[in-house]
Amino acid sequence: MTAPLLSVENLSVSYPGRSGVTKALREASFTLGHERLGVVGESGSGKSTMGRALLGLIPKPGVVTASRMDFDGQSLLGASDADWQKLRGRRLSMIMQDPKYSLNPVRRIGDQIVETCLLHLDISRREAERRALDMLEAVKIRQPDAVFQQYPHQLSGGMGQRAMIAMMLVAEPDLLIADEPTSALDVTVQNEVLRILDDLVRNRGMGLIFISHNLNIVSSFCDRVLIMYGGRILEQISARDLGAARHPYTRALLAAAPSLDAPRATLATVTRDPAWLE
Amino acid sequence: MTQSLSHWLLDEAPGSRRQAVLGSLYRGLLAILSNPPGLAGLVIVTVLVLIAIFAPLLDRGISPIAQDLGNRLAQPSAAHWFGTDELGRDIYSRTLYGSRVTLTIVALVSVLVAPIGLAVGTLAGYLGGWVDIVLMRITDVFLAFPRLVLALAFAAALGPGIENAVIAISLTAWPPYARIARAETITIARSDFIQAVVLQGASTWRILLRHIVPLCLSSVIVRLTLDMAGIILTAAGLGFLGLGAQPPTAEWGAMVSAGRDVILDQWWVSTIPGVAIFLVSLGFNLLGDGLRDVFDPKETS
Amino acid sequence: MAGMIDVQDLRVSFHADGRSVHAVRGVSFSVAEGESFGIVGESGSGKSTVLKAIAGLVASESSTLAVHGRPIAQRRTKADRRQLQFVFQDPYASLHPRQTADQILREPLIIHGLDRHDARIAAALDEVGLKPEHRFRYPHQLSGGQRQRVAIARALILRPPILLLDEPTSALDVSVQAEILNLIARLKQANRLTIILVSHDLGVVAHLCNRIAIMQAGKLVEVLTAEELRNGGAREAYTRELVEASRGFTRAVAAL
Numbered sequence: 036m037t038a039p040l041l042s043v044e045n046l047s048v049s050y051p052g053r054s055g056v057t058k059a060l061r062e063a064s065f066t067l068g069h070e071r072l073g074v075v076g077e078s079g080s081g082k083s084t085m086g087r088a089l090l091g092l093i094p095k096p097g098v099v100t101a102s103r104m105d106f107d108g109q110s111l112l113g114a115s116d117a118d119w120q121k122l123r124g125r126r127l128s129m130i131m132q133d134p135k136y137s138l139n140p141v142r143r144i145g146d147q148i149v150e151t152c153l154l155h156l157d158i159s160r161r162e163a164e165r166r167a168l169d170m171l172e173a174v175k176i177r178q179p180d181a182v183f184q185q186y187p188h189q190l191s192g193g194m195g196q197r198a199m200i201a202m203m204l205v206a207e208p209d210l211l212i213a214d215e216p217t218s219a220l221d222v223t224v225q226n227e228v229l230r231i232l233d234d235l236v237r238n239r240g241m242g243l244i245f246i247s248h249n250l251n252i253v254s255s256f257c258d259r260v261l262i263m264y265g266g267r268i269l270e271q272i273s274a275r276d277l278g279a280a281r282h283p284y285t286r287a288l289l290a291a292a293p294s295l296d297a298p299r300a301t302l303a304t305v306t307r308d309p310a311w312l313e
Numbered sequence: 314m315t316q317s318l319s320h321w322l323l324d325e326a327p328g329s330r331r332q333a334v335l336g337s338l339y340r341g342l343l344a345i346l347s348n349p350p351g352l353a354g355l356v357i358v359t360v361l362v363l364i365a366i367f368a369p370l371l372d373r374g375i376s377p378i379a380q381d382l383g384n385r386l387a388q389p390s391a392a393h394w395f396g397t398d399e400l401g402r403d404i405y406s407r408t409l410y411g412s413r414v415t416l417t418i419v420a421l422v423s424v425l426v427a428p429i430g431l432a433v434g435t436l437a438g439y440l441g442g443w444v445d446i447v448l449m450r451i452t453d454v455f456l457a458f459p460r461l462v463l464a465l466a467f468a469a470a471l472g473p474g475i476e477n478a479v480i481a482i483s484l485t486a487w488p489p490y491a492r493i494a495r496a497e498t499i500t501i502a503r504s505d506f507i508q509a510v511v512l513q514g515a516s517t518w519r520i521l522l523r524h525i526v527p528l529c530l531s532s533v534i535v536r537l538t539l540d541m542a543g544i545i546l547t548a549a550g551l552g553f554l555g556l557g558a559q560p561p562t563a564e565w566g567a568m569v570s571a572g573r574d575v576i577l578d579q580w581w582v583s584t585i586p587g588v589a590i591f592l593v594s595l596g597f598n599l600l601g602d603g604l605r606d607v608f609d610p611k612e613t614s
Numbered sequence: 615m616a617g618m619i620d621v622q623d624l625r626v627s628f629h630a631d632g633r634s635v636h637a638v639r640g641v642s643f644s645v646a647e648g649e650s651f652g653i654v655g656e657s658g659s660g661k662s663t664v665l666k667a668i669a670g671l672v673a674s675e676s677s678t679l680a681v682h683g684r685p686i687a688q689r690r691t692k693a694d695r696r697q698l699q700f701v702f703q704d705p706y707a708s709l710h711p712r713q714t715a716d717q718i719l720r721e722p723l724i725i726h727g728l729d730r731h732d733a734r735i736a737a738a739l740d741e742v743g744l745k746p747e748h749r750f751r752y753p754h755q756l757s758g759g760q761r762q763r764v765a766i767a768r769a770l771i772l773r774p775p776i777l778l779l780d781e782p783t784s785a786l787d788v789s790v791q792a793e794i795l796n797l798i799a800r801l802k803q804a805n806r807l808t809i810i811l812v813s814h815d816l817g818v819v820a821h822l823c824n825r826i827a828i829m830q831a832g833k834l835v836e837v838l839t840a841e842e843l844r845n846g847g848a849r850e851a852y853t854r855e856l857v858e859a860s861r862g863f864t865r866a867v868a869a870l
Binding site: 329330332333337504510511512515519527528 | 669670671690691692695696698699700702703704707708709710711712714716717721722725726747748750751752755765768772
Binding site for chain 3: 078304
């Protein structure tokens with residue numbers, strides 16, 4: 036087996052506050068190869084915090100500590116702002132939930148993608164435009180030329196999310212962190228976007244960290260799943276074996292979601308155990 | 314004792330409505346106290362109020378209107394801490410009593426301006442249609458004039474005096490409040506919690522008074538506090554031009570005006586009331602900024 | 615036989631900037647007393663607009679709406695309002711930020727001139743599983759699930775026969791969603807409520823509702839029972855696509 040793309044040990048994030056320190060992430064350890072890793076949890080579970088920490092995007096006064104955080108043989112611990120800037124966008128990329136907040140509203144889609152190219156790759160403007168168009172095509176946008184000239188508000192939610200994915204992937208990063216990339220989308224569109232991500236991961240050998248609150252999507256889309264609760268990783272399990280999960284929280288989450296195919300008279304509710312955070 | 318009171322106020326599970334309301338006020342107070350500029354503003358304004366209330370105790374027995382023509386334009390001294398003016402009146406005592414005039418104007422203007430602005434703004438915003446058009450065009454007419462000039466015109470037409478100055482200032486000060494209240498009302502009226510009371514069958518008046526006005530109130534109060542400086546300056550300007558408080562009432566603007574001719578030789582005559590105007594304006598401005606931070610929902614969420 | 619709710623040819627359009635958008639284009643259905651009726655669709659299908667038109671929150675054109683066989687006019691009376699109560703999607707936006715749960719629940723009692731306010735408020739809180747300690751809290755001191763409970767208590771405190779639910783759990787975590795769905799199911803049983811539930815989530819709708827309408831682009835595509843939906847009884851291609859998509863991610867595009 037080759038060395039993992041990303042290996043993290045004891046990653047913690049805490050925020051000092053007026054009433055003591057808030058631990059947003061507690062000693063998370065995992066490794067990621069060229070695979071789709073799902074991160075599932077409810078609000079406050081620390082899943083988004085973990086995604087941000089991996090990109091060096093924890094805002095002050097947040098404190099990030101880890102005993103190890105290696106990306107492709109390079110330690111991210113103590114990376115300077117300049118190091119991060121070189122990595123982010125080029126080798127590490129992130130897709131957010133809502134493209135409205137991530138795309139610049141007053142610039143054309145094409146220009147934004149081209150700019151990302153020029154920033155990270157040593158290529159000519161003409162080459163960058165060609166790649167931008169290719170990328171728009173790769174995310175299954177039907178009229179790439181037209182979308183290239185459009186502004187973000189002219190696109191529907193699904194189209195906007197595709198444009199966003201195109202922008203994040205045009206520099207061909209090695210690791211993509213997707214934070215609820217499909218939660219704002221309708222189910223039918225959701226699956227199209229997932230299929231695009233799936234293609235890209237498989238064809239380009241990217242690693243993908245897929246953060247979501249939706250166990251159903253994660254279990255059907257990802258190879259492996261981390262279950263998070265209260266800032267802690269409770270369980271790591273292969274998506275196929277999710278039905279046989281051992282941790283009571285994972286089992287409760289599975290039983291709490293109403294399912295079309297498995298009707299239940301009453302849904303299971305989650306009884307939280309403080310010992311889970313020990 | 315104080316410990317248990319603070320506990321009672323900060324209780325996350327208040328046992329009565331009174332406790333809940335007091336608790337949220339107390340949290341607001343704590344927020345202001347932890348905001349240094351806001352605290353400074355609060356201190357200045359509190360000191361101003363205390364001075365106005367206790368002026369008779371603080372005036373060292375010197376009447377603000379007692380003339381001593383033999384001792385005109387005297388330098389600050391042990392007898393007259395801030396010196397005397399062109400009629401030999403004690404500037405320290407006049408500055409103290411001037412705070413009463415200023416506070417009266419501020420209080421009266423607030424009492425007039427906030428309800429007018431709120432009423433016009435919330436009605437226009439909630440009812441929309443022609444009510445909105447008519448009310449907002451009237452507002453625009455008032456906004457089209459420079460404020461001080463309009464206040465001057467009203468004051469000149471109504472005649473000099475504090476009451477008329479208050480009316481003149483209020484007539485020119487309400488339009489921005491109507492604008493703020495209208496903008497807020499339009500946002501609030503669309504929100505689910507207003508739709509929810511509509512669905513319960515609440516009347517328009519009930520919705521406006523009990524649900525919309527309380528929410529507009531905080532930004533109106535903030536704006537009012539920030540505007541206080543302008544109101545004080547306008548009042549001082551009217552006083553300076555002789556259209557505000559009439560002699561021998563001590564009024565800071567009029568005092569600055571009186572010292573104008575001798576500002577190079579007897580600087581204290583103009584400077585002392587000028588500093589008072591400056592400090593009080595600053596105090597209200599800082600307090601307004603602090604209040605805005607406290608009320609800002611983005612901060613509390 | 616007249617149902618509890620009869621909707622005939624409901625049409626709603628919105629006009630803005632000289633353009634009009636036909637959000638609902640002729641929807642008819644009826645819901646029997648004590649039934650739970652679900653409406654499913656994607657964003658822009660007009661499902662929420664149907665619910666808001668029934669509640670009287672948006673104006674409809676050329677439609678007839680009858681409750682208990684008695685037509686209800688566009689302009690609602692207080693008595694009409696008591697028939698139909700509404701629970702909004704976002705519990706963070708549907709409670710007045712400066713009012714305690716107590717005030718929020720007291721408001722409908724005052725409006726409708728009911729007596730015994732304190733007893734009714736205490737009972738309403740208890741009914742939705744909130745404790746007396748929650749009574750004087752402001753919305754920001756409550757969790758999302760607790761807020762939605764307050765919103766449900768507010769809707770039920772007037773004892774309406776019909777409850778309209780607009781995505782009542784889509785802003786909540788899965789575990790909290792389960793609690794709220796269980797609560798709704800229990801209250802429906804206890805109060806013999808007639809329910810119309812709108813959601814984008816087929817699982818949620820199928821959990822609570824006997825009959826389910828699928829909406830697309832302002833029209834009803836078809837109406838099915840939960841059983842039919844589960845067992846592939848959908849007649850329309852769009853419904854099948856929706857069911858397929860809601861089962862989770864599939865690598866290959868399902869052969870349509």
